[in-house]
Amino acid sequence: MMLLLILTACTSPGSAPTTASAAEVRYTQTCAVCHDQGVQGAPVPGVVEDWGFRLENSREDLYTNTILGVGEMPPRGACPDCTDAELRTIVDYMLRNVPAD
Numbered sequence: 001m002m003l004l005l006i007l008t009a010c011t012s013p014g015s016a017p018t019t020a021s022a023a024e025v026r027y028t029q030t031c032a033v034c035h036d037q038g039v040q041g042a043p044v045p046g047v048v049e050d051w052g053f054r055l056e057n058s059r060e061d062l063y064t065n066t067i068l069g070v071g072e073m074p075p076r077g078a079c080p081d082c083t084d085a086e087l088r089t090i091v092d093y094m095l096r097n098v099p100a101d
């Protein structure tokens with residue numbers, strides 16, 4: 001019974017523990033150098049104002065801009081060996097504290 005409860009807790013919708021922490025590691029290794037400090041106007045995760053006008057586009061556009069590069073950001077956020085899927089997960093990780101609409 002206890003085991004069942006634990007399993008249920010781990011599979012609640014929206015939480016993907018392994019992927020999320022992998023994204024966090026990648027973010028820290030490759031994106032944080034610009035995004036933690038807002039280098040060259042990079043939007044800082046968790047700072048809602050930084051993301052406001054960007055979220056007027058769809059999240060799909062944010063993924064595309066990340067993959068192709070935008071403004072001062074190099075293509076793939078300077079992570080040439082990140083896959084598209086990985087980049088999406090990292091963007092989702094960066095937006096975890098920003099209301100999604």
Ligand code: HEC
Nearest residue numbers: 031034040041042054062065070071072073077078079090
């Ligand atoms: C060399 C510094 C730098 C690195 C490294 C970097 N970024 Fe950026 N990023 C920027 C800057 C600057 C902007 C703002 C671009 C603009 O709007 O002119 C930005 C914007 C973004 C945006 C918003 C795009 C939009 O459509 O407004 C996302 C999402 C993003 N970065 C994700 C990432 C991810 C994921 C990584 C790591 C894989 C990453 N960035 C690495 C500098 C960087």
